[in-house]
Amino acid sequence: MPTITDDLLRKTIRIRPNQSFKGTYGKVTLVGGNKHFGGAIIMASSAAVYSGAGLVTTVSDMANLSSLHARLPEAMIADVNDPKQVKALIQPAKVVVIGSGLGTDAHSQQILKEAFDAISPKQIVVIDGSAITLVALKHIPLPKAHLIFTPHQVEWQRLSGIKLADQGDIAKNQKARDRIGGIVVLKSHHTQIYSDKPMLQNPIGTPAQATGGMGDTLAGMVGGFCAQFSNSLYATASAVYAHSDIADHLAQNQYVVLPTQIISHIPQYMKRHEARR
Numbered sequence: 576m577p578t579i580t581d582d583l584l585r586k587t588i589r590i591r592p593n594q595s596f597k598g599t600y601g602k603v604t605l606v607g608g609n610k611h612f613g614g615a616i617i618m619a620s621s622a623a624v625y626s627g628a629g630l631v632t633t634v635s636d637m638a639n640l641s642s643l644h645a646r647l648p649e650a651m652i653a654d655v656n657d658p659k660q661v662k663a664l665i666q667p668a669k670v671v672v673i674g675s676g677l678g679t680d681a682h683s684q685q686i687l688k689e690a691f692d693a694i695s696p697k698q699i700v701v702i703d704g705s706a707i708t709l710v711a712l713k714h715i716p717l718p719k720a721h722l723i724f725t726p727h728q729v730e731w732q733r734l735s736g737i738k739l740a741d742q743g744d745i746a747k748n749q750k751a752r753d754r755i756g757g758i759v760v761l762k763s764h765h766t767q768i769y770s771d772k773p774m775l776q777n778p779i780g781t782p783a784q785a786t787g788g789m790g791d792t793l794a795g796m797v798g799g800f801c802a803q804f805s806n807s808l809y810a811t812a813s814a815v816y817a818h819s820d821i822a823d824h825l826a827q828n829q830y831v832v833l834p835t836q837i838i839s840h841i842p843q844y845m846k847r848h849e850a851r852r
């Protein structure tokens with residue numbers, strides 16, 4: 576079974592060319608964060624910014640405006656309840672991250688449909704959290720685009736129909752991914768990445784990561800890496816590995832590792848693992 580190593584990071588994280596500007600590093604639009612789950616979209620957006628995405632826009636409930644600005648002045652923010660803005664901010668993005676803290680009520684469902692309608696085939700769409708649950712349980716049609724799903728095990732059960740007890744069966748997971756399409760990041764203590772290539776397993780990570788917001792952070796990292804690096808599968812696998820490696824390092828001296836601590840370590844980590852000259 577192929578496992579991810581830090582060699583992949585060196586192949587993926589390119590040295591920034593001198594002749595570049597923010598547009599070189601990709602626009603990421605994140606959609607999520609209802610009145611109750613503002614933290615989720617703040618963490619996802621922060622992870623995208625700290626991973627190096629050139630321009631980050633967060634489309635969220637306006638209840639999160641002040642906290643997002645205070646925590647992350649680098650991000651622009653727009654109102655998720657304004658369909659024109661949702662469309663206008665999704666269309667120019669290279670990567671759309673959708674679902675972290677979106678919620679699953681009728682209003683969240685409406686927002687997800689509007690967002691999916693605005694997506695075009697060349698875009699990369701990271702589908703996380705509530706968006707996976709809504710797609711699975713409300714049968715919302717997926718957009719034609721490069722899709723990356725980031726389910727935890729219960730979300731994968733909802734999406735694939737595979738019970739938790741059967742998720743150790745790689746062939747079964749692969750078959751479900753082949754039916755659904757895209758890349759599936761099946762998160763667990765040893766996350767597995769399914770695509771049209773052989774499954775990649777993340778060999779690292781720590782139970783110190785088992786805390787709310789850890790997956791929201793990963794979704795933002797996947798978005799940030801895919802915005803900058805050309806091979807989406809390798810970019811996704813590199814983000815998964817980096818997320819766990821930073822956590823392992825912090826867990827040497829910490830009982831629990833907070834998502835926001837991982838976020839703050841991403842830039843130094845990427846510098847240490849960028850391609851060699």
Ligand SMILES: NC(=O)C1=CN([C@@H]2O[C@H](COP(=O)(O)OP(=O)(O)OC[C@H]3O[C@@H](n4cnc5c(N)ncnc54)[C@H](OP(=O)(O)O)[C@@H]3O)[C@@H](O)[C@H]2O)[C@@H](O)CC1
Binds near residue numbers: 612
């Ligand atoms: N600060 C914020 O704003 C935060 C906001 N968040 C946002 O909340 C939204 C809902 O996401 P969610 O994951 O909390 O809810 P849902 O999909 O219903 O799953 C819960 C059910 O599944 C189970 N379960 C979960 N994982 C499992 C596993 N690996 N293996 C086994 N079982 C597992 C779990 O079991 P239990 O813990 O109850 O035993 C429960 O039954 C989403 O948009 C997300 O982004 C969160 O990120 C938190 C921080």
Ligand SMILES: Nc1ncnc2c1ncn2[C@@H]1O[C@H](COP(=O)(O)OP(=O)(O)O)[C@@H](O)[C@H]1O
Binds near residue numbers: 779780785790
């Ligand atoms: N015991 C563990 N060992 C390693 N990684 C873990 C462990 N528990 C959780 N994680 C990681 O934490 C993240 C949890 O994602 P998720 O459940 O979606 O969190 P949230 O929705 O609260 O942000 C995943 O990346 C998962 O791999």
Ligand SMILES: [Mg+2]
Binds near residue numbers: 703704727790791
């Ligand atoms: Mg989650």
